[in-house]
Amino acid sequence: MALALALTPSSVTVGQTFQAAVTGAAPGEVITFTYDAVAPQSVTADGLGNASVTFTATTSGTVVAAGATSGAATATVTVGAAQGCAVSVTSSPARPAAGQPVTVTATVTCGGSPVPGATVLFSTTSGPLGVGLTNASGQAGVTTSTLPAGSTTVTATVLTATGSTCNCAGSSGTGTVTVGGATGLTAHPACYTLNVPPLPWAFATATFTASGATPGATVTFHLDGPAGPVVCTAVANASGNASCTATLNVGQVLFSGYTATSGGASSSSTLSVCLT
Structure with missing residues (x-):
C-alpha cells in the first residue's frame, strides 16, 4: 500500500494548529514529518499503518511524511494571516x-468573535491586580478595592489563549477606572429600648442608621469606635441610606457611642436609652 498524507484542516491561519496524518505505512515503521522551518517530528506507525503529528501553522508550504520502507508523501498547507x-x-x-x-x-x-479560555492578567503601574479566565463570551474579570482615589489605568494582557483561530497571546487593552473620594458617610444618633424581660444576652434592642453611603455599598455598625465589636450591617439603598436593628447584651448598652464604616469612610454618633 502506498503512503498517503492528509492535513486537517489544510487551510489555517498563523498560530492555528493542524494535524498531519498518514495511512499505508508499514506497521511499526518510523515516519518522519517535516514542515517548513518547524523541527521535524518522528512517530511510529501503529498496527494499521497509521501515524499522525500536530504542527502550529507558520507559513504556507509543503508537509512531507517519509518512511524508510513506505517512501514519501506530500501535502500542501495554506496559511493565511x-x-x-x-x-x-x-x-x-x-x-x-x-x-x-x-x-x-x-x-x-x-x-x-469571543475568545474563550484565555488567561488574562490585570495590572496597573503599581503592580498586578489579578488573573482571570475568559468565559464563553470572551470575558474575564477581577474585583479589587485597592485602587486609590483619582484615575488609574488598568491594563489587561492575554497571557495564553487556546481553542481560537487567533494567537492572541500578548494582545492587550487598557481602561481607566476613576475612583471618587471618601463618601460623605454620616452616622445618626441611636437609642435602645429594654426588652421584656431584659435578659442578659438580649437586654435591649437598638436601630442604627447612616446616610451618605455609596448606593449598594455595605455599611458596618461598630460599638465603641471603628475597631469595636460589630453589632449589625446593612446595604445602602439608592439614596445612600442604611439602617439595621440589633439586639444588645447587658454589657453593650454601657457603650455611649457607635461608629458606622463603609468603603474606607467612617462616622460616629451617640448611643443612649430611648426616652419615649
Missing part, C-alpha cells in the same frame, strides 16, 4: 468610592 485580536476593558460601578470594590472586565475577541 492571523485575524486581529482585540482586548477591551470596562469597570463596574462606573465611579466607585475609595475603598469600594470595583470589578474590572476584559473582553477578548478574535475577528469580532
